[in-house]
Amino acid sequence: MxxxxxxxxxxxxxxxxxxxxxxxxxxxxxxxxxxxxxxxxxxxxxxxxxxxxxxxxxxxxxxxxxxxxxxxxxxxxxxxxxxxxxxxxxxxxxxxxxxxxxxxxxxxxxxxxxxxxxxxxxxxxxxxxxxxxxxxxxxxxxxxxxxxxxxxxxxxxxxxxxxxxxxxxxxxxxxxxxxxxxxxxxxxxxxxxxxxxxxxHLANGFMRDKTKTYVYKYEDGTVSTHSYKRYTMPRIDLGFAWHDSTEEYGFYNETESRSGYEIGSPLNFTMLDLVYPYKVGTVIDAGEDYGDKLSVTGVNVTVETAYKTFTNAVEVTVEGYSEIPNSGHKFYLVPGMGQVKLVHDDGEVGVELINVK
Structure with missing residues (x-):
């Protein structure tokens, strides 16, 4: 996905x-x-x-x-x-x-x-x-x-x-x-x-508005609309989840509690994006599937996206796998918007928010 x-x-x-x-x-x-x-x-x-x-x-x-x-x-x-x-x-x-x-x-x-x-x-x-x-x-x-x-x-x-x-x-x-x-x-x-x-939703939390659609552009040029709808597969109804329009069954969910914010598949895995409370230097144990190490490297960061410039982003750095070149990256979380941008170590933008409607 x-x-x-x-x-x-x-x-x-x-x-x-x-x-x-x-x-x-x-x-x-x-x-x-x-x-x-x-x-x-x-x-x-x-x-x-x-x-x-x-x-x-x-x-x-x-x-x-x-x-x-x-x-x-x-x-x-x-x-x-x-x-x-x-x-x-x-x-x-x-x-x-x-x-x-x-x-x-x-x-x-x-x-x-x-x-x-x-x-x-x-x-x-x-x-x-x-x-x-x-x-x-x-x-x-x-x-x-x-x-x-x-x-x-x-x-x-x-x-x-x-x-x-x-x-x-x-x-x-x-x-x-x-x-x-x-x-x-x-x-x-x-x-x-x-x-x-x-x-x-938590006050000042990162969960997105479920009545809106969010449009993202991926590094290969693909543009995808993400909307919140019932997660249905043949003979299966798993409730509401976010849907990536580029994939028929590209459903995923996000959840947030007072211990952190996470995103993942409703079926088999989850990835922890942020732990609460956080500050610069906070280490996030997201599991081996998401890189060797995640840590908060900035708060109230200014980040530019095609949609708008945000001044209240949290920057999370992923070291990546040492044996895989350019596997490290940074992503940016904004309250009420979730993740708005991902940038690889070489500076290439992997994902970017381009519209909210």
Missing amino acids: KWVTALSGTVLALGLLAAPASAASDLPKSHGFYDEMTYLMELGAVSGYPDGTVQPDKIVTRAEAAIMIGKLFQFDGTPRASGFSDVTKGMKASGYIAAVREQGYINGYDDGTFRPYAPITRGDMAIILGMVYSSPEIGLNTFKDVNPNMRAYYAVSAVADSNIAAGYSDGTFKPYAKTTRGQFSAFLARAEEPKFQNDT
Whole structure:
């Protein structure tokens, strides 16, 4: 892949009645999840209560989550036997609970119950969304309060890598915190629509805007457009990823956590481009496939590209392989732009950003 090698519901509650988005009296535009809830309401995935509210700050239950997912995917919600001892076929959520069980999206417990009124935690949310959506995981987001012994460990990493959920400023994920209707709506909206994924980016981070396309020119003169879209191959859906237009299956992903920024293939490898915190002299252990040594050799560097001149770039130097002439190079990272330029040891430009649209 040239990019990598060169740049390295729905009713939400039991008994809810449909209510148009404009009638949500308790969802002002100032609410943190206004856009996400409105988006799902327009899809029919979120409906309101009889009093015209949607109660965005109410804790969401397992039954409500099943209804939301069921409505979003247009499952048959006709009340029926669900197979769970605590969900009768007369319950309004029973059809959707049965449907998400059949799809393998939300499972029950060992005792044969579903526990429809139990709240959804952030860890539960990660597990559920991991079952519903494919995640092209390329790194392992780490949080201080999430460890490998936890059931939600890999699911939390996947939703974080996929920009569906983010942690908190103190480096925690709070996996046992209960999830509100607004939060669950935000998670679903991000999984469905890339523009909402931008909300999970770190302030002053290097992740690119997923609603834009980035045009690069390679050293052989090839011009390639990179856009964010669903990563699909025959009979395979691996979720959203960046796509290099010069290759049919030239998908790759980028992820960023408080430990660093990395880019790589959703299928088999990743390359660490920067570790946090960084300063001049910081060494980056990116693995043997990316050169003998990477280190930060400049911050707030001015770098010219065909697109524009940046004055806030981070310069990373790759020593390369001693036995391969000109294998060393420098690349430049810009906040909100990712890698904008790569220059070989002999001064030849390997990759350069030429447009953003």
